[in-house]
Amino acid sequence: MATAQSFALIDCNNFYVSCERVFNPALEGKPVVVLSNNDGCVVSRSNEAKQAGVKMGVPLFKITDLVRSHGIITLSSNYALYGDLSARTMSLLGKFCPQEVYSIDECFLDFSAIKDRNQHGLMIKQAVKQGIGLPVCIGIGPSKTLAKLSNYIAKKYPQSEGVFDIASLSESKQDLLFRSIDVGEVWGVGRRLLQKLNRMGIMTVKDLRDANAERIKQSFNVVVQRMVLELQGISCSALDNSSAPRKQIISSRSFGNTVRTLGELEEALTSYAKYAIEKLHSDGTQAHIVQVFIQTSRFAQGEDYYGDYESLRLANPSNDENIILPTALSLLQRIFKPGYAYQRAGIALMELTPAQSQQLSLFSMTAQTQTKTEDEPPKAERLKQVLNMTNSALGSNALYLAGQTLKEERWRSRSEHRTPAYTTSWDDLPIAQA
């Protein structure tokens, strides 16, 4: 007899806040929030901050009273730290079962072969707490959608001890539970879909589970149809452990202050492009399409909104700064309009392919055979190597390209509550007191 399919979703609790607590235990038990880039919005909240009434995604300036009255600790986000703790956690979890890493703080494990699933979940939870210091919750179910829902239940009901298997409930108890949960909690139901479902009288998880899948497909699309089937325990999405390569790289930021000149936009874009190109190199990929975009603020009163983008398909896929940067800057010139207060810019690199499979055009092959001497890497290649080596040894701003100056940078993001990069920067290693 084949074993029934089973998935576990492991999700770190309040991930960014929990990462900060690993290195600063004094934050334990206190209301803490982590802010987005530019210290703009709240992107992670401790339970105490949630209880104080801080909503997810709220702009910091709207909760200054709450911050003061509850003594909420506000921290700038520290992605180097979170990325490092995430990698360690995922590597540990991958040792237990076949794994699909789903996001920085979540992964699915294939539990099909596990006998006592609840017990196994508790053991994994304990291992992450001991090995990394992070608290996690684990939801278990016969489809990914049900595993996600179980995880929600594990978080919500303390008596679950952070591990919940939906299959452990009788049918009637499942009905009772699903009738008590809003349909908006289902994975994939966002704001718009929720409205439309509600208008059709589908209010709870049970309503959606018991809907007719074919009719749902007619009224919506295959995505919602799959949700219905997955809620019924029919898995429509297998565990994907292929770690499929990224399809695009986007690098963009809101500015610390709005900027009006092309020169400032060029500086900012150069910095973002450099970061995106570093990612190409670390992924071992190259991009075929370069896209650049700029925007004014959507919130500025009395100012017209302006935003535009332009893209260009390169003759050959490239990961070369000397090709991508000039391309990006020329695209920027095409969309820049004077007279606007720009608030954000970005670059997207698309149609990524492995770097070694480069197809050279006839033109560039000719050009290269003419300039290249034996055993000598092309100039651009050597420059790239030097930049990469220096920056990885000395920090990412040790060497920078001419467009990227270090004078006053109005566009540079604010980050006024940053904690040290404990695990990824020599300068920030914690010091043990004797």
Added chain:
DNA sequence: TCTGGGGTCCTAGGACCC
């Protein structure tokens, strides 16, 4: 003063071809 950033998937509709 101050409103994130980086992704994926799906679909509708246009362009084009036969």
Added chain:
DNA sequence: TCTGGGGTCCTAGGACCC
């Protein structure tokens, strides 16, 4: 010039996720 249907490919935009 008109007329038709069907197929494919591409792109923009919507919706959602964390």
